[in-house]
Amino acid sequence: MKPSFLNLILFGLLLSVAATVGLSSAKLLFHPILALNITFAAVSLIYIGYVLFNSPVSTGRMLTMVCVLVAFLGGLLFAPSDTLFAILLVFSIWLIRSLYYHLSFFGAFFDALICLAGYLAAIWALTNTSSWFMTFWCFFLVQSLIAFIPKLQKSNAVEQQKSFDNEKFTNAHKNARDAVNTINRSN
Numbered sequence: 001m002k003p004s005f006l007n008l009i010l011f012g013l014l015l016s017v018a019a020t021v022g023l024s025s026a027k028l029l030f031h032p033i034l035a036l037n038i039t040f041a042a043v044s045l046i047y048i049g050y051v052l053f054n055s056p057v058s059t060g061r062m063l064t065m066v067c068v069l070v071a072f073l074g075g076l077l078f079a080p081s082d083t084l085f086a087i088l089l090v091f092s093i094w095l096i097r098s099l100y101y102h103l104s105f106f107g108a109f110f111d112a113l114i115c116l117a118g119y120l121a122a123i124w125a126l127t128n129t130s131s132w133f134m135t136f137w138c139f140f141l142v143q144s145l146i147a148f149i150p151k152l153q154k155s156n157a158v159e160q161q162k163s164f165d166n167e168k169f170t171n172a173h174k175n176a177r178d179a180v181n182t183i184n185r186s187n
Contacts, residue, residue, distance in 0.1 A: 002101055003054045005147035011050060012140025019043045020133040037085055041072045043136065044089040047143075048096050055100035064099075068092055090119050097146060110149050118142035 003011070019039055026035035048068055052061045071092060079085035094115040098108035122139035125131070 002147060002151070003050075005144055008144035008147055009141065012144055013137065015043055015046060016133055016136035016140055018046075019136045023132055033082060037076055037079075037082060040086060040089055041076055044093060045069065045072060047140075048093060051093070051097055051100060057100050064096065068096065086119070090115050093143075101146070101151075102149070103151070107149050107151070111146055114142060114145050114149075117145075 019042075022042060023035060023039040026039055029035070030038065045065075045068065049065065052064060055061070071088070075085045075088045079088065094108075094112050097111050102108045102111060118139045118141075121142045122135045125138040126135040129135075
């Protein structure tokens with residue numbers, strides 16, 4: 001089940017505080033740009049883990065996390081700019097949420113708009129306040145709006161396909177049972 005608006009806001013606040021503390025600590029150990037990229041990747045990975053944990057879909061979670069981790073490490077090592085790396089992180093968040101929460105194109109589209117708005121709000125906050133806490137907080141506050149994207153029902157075509165598949169399976173199962181009964185009677 002998709003988390004509620006309040007849960008997303010509280011998680012975003014907690015993650016913003018942790019990211020600010022993590023960034024300050026990482027700057028003591030690494031070059032400031034590398035510290036920023038490591039913090040962005042860690043925060044994005046934690047957020048994606050939260051999305052996956054709260055997803056109604058349970059298949060593929062571990063593989064998804066491994067793929068995201070590999071993509072983040074690849075981006076961290078090979079991204080030509082910090083902006084492209086940040087866009088990769090936001091795109092990853094959108095992709096995972098679209099795959100695990102939305103059943104329709106429109107849900108994924110609105111989610112993409114929320115990701116874009118969050119990215120722009122974070123840039124605005126950074127340029128106007130120079131506060132990393134406000135930057136992270138604005139991003140996650142806007143991301144909380146995904147709670148209001150309506151969950152659309154599966155289309156009739158999907159339901160009809162499932163019904164057709166079930167009917168085909170039932171017929172095949174009946175035919176196999178009849179064949180086994182015929183063989184048993186002939187012996």
